[in-house]
Amino acid sequence: MTESPLKITVLGCSGSYASAGGACTGFLIQSPKANVWLDAGPGTLANLQEYLDLSDLTAIVLSHEHADHWLELPVVYNAIRHYVLCDPIPVYGTHGTLSLARSMCESIEESFACEVVKDKDSLHIGDQFWQWSRTQHYVETLACRVNVANSSFLFTADTGPEWDVKSLGEDVNLVISESTFLSDREGEEILHLSARQAGLLASNANADKLVLSHLAPGEDETAHLNEARSVFDGPISLASVGKHYVV
Ligand SMILES: [Zn+2]
Numbered sequence: 001m002t003e004s005p006l007k008i009t010v011l012g013c014s015g016s017y018a019s020a021g022g023a024c025t026g027f028l029i030q031s032p033k034a035n036v037w038l039d040a041g042p043g044t045l046a047n048l049q050e051y052l053d054l055s056d057l058t059a060i061v062l063s064h065e066h067a068d069h070w071l072e073l074p075v076v077y078n079a080i081r082h083y084v085l086c087d088p089i090p091v092y093g094t095h096g097t098l099s100l101a102r103s104m105c106e107s108i109e110e111s112f113a114c115e116v117v118k119d120k121d122s123l124h125i126g127d128q129f130w131q132w133s134r135t136q137h138y139v140e141t142l143a144c145r146v147n148v149a150n151s152s153f154l155f156t157a158d159t160g161p162e163w164d165v166k167s168l169g170e171d172v173n174l175v176i177s178e179s180t181f182l183s184d185r186e187g188e189e190i191l192h193l194s195a196r197q198a199g200l201l202a203s204n205a206n207a208d209k210l211v212l213s214h215l216a217p218g219e220d221e222t223a224h225l226n227e228a229r230s231v232f233d234g235p236i237s238l239a240s241v242g243k244h245y246v247v
Pocket residue numbers: 064066137158
């Protein structure tokens with residue numbers, strides 16, 4: 001937990017598969033009364049433990065069932081069941097994600113208290129107010145917004161360009177957006193965002209700050225920043241493991 005209203009730490013940000021020494025998608029969302037692990041991509045468990053013990057987690061939130069966003073969960077299941085021995089941790093995720101999790105963890109309730117969330121749902125996790133919106137992606141995928149007092153954070157999860165970020169409201173302090181490729185691939189109709197589209201999304205949300213994440217392997221980081229800057233006026237940076245943002 002943290003004295004700041006909201007502190008977001010990058011546990012992993014590689015798109016599709018982890019880069020050398022990196023990890024797939026995951027963030028630690030901390031506030032004065034909650035520690036929430038948002039997306040448990042492969043590699044993020046090791047990084048999470050740099051900041052807190054598993055027994056100090058308030059909840060885990062999973063955006064969707066693609067492997068690079070949740071597959072650390074069955075490993076956490078083993079850790080809690082056999083070693084950490086804390087009370088079951090609440091896990092919020094889509095129906096598809098939790099079904100897959102159950103199929104890989106034979107007595108899942110020993111480690112997790114699973115609850116399905118869906119489009120337009122909202123709930124309090126400690127002092128954090130969470131809202132979800134279904135994006136445009138190949139499987140049911142939930143973007144989320146977290147508000148604590150006057151601080152707000154929005155995560156796009158994975159999405160194509162047709163998702164309306166305003167479904168989670170406007171005037172957000174920090175947007176972490178996926179930025180999988182560059183605008184020269186927009187015509188391929190892949191259900192991910194280009195850096196340009198990530199910038200437009202942040203602009204539409206009237207965001208103060210934008211962080212680009214989920215770059216596909218081998219992408220040109222400078223080109224991603226430049227494209228997003230061409231359409232968004234606020235500060236823009238690239239996610240990297242260990243970086244944190246206070247809002
Ligand atoms: Zn995906």
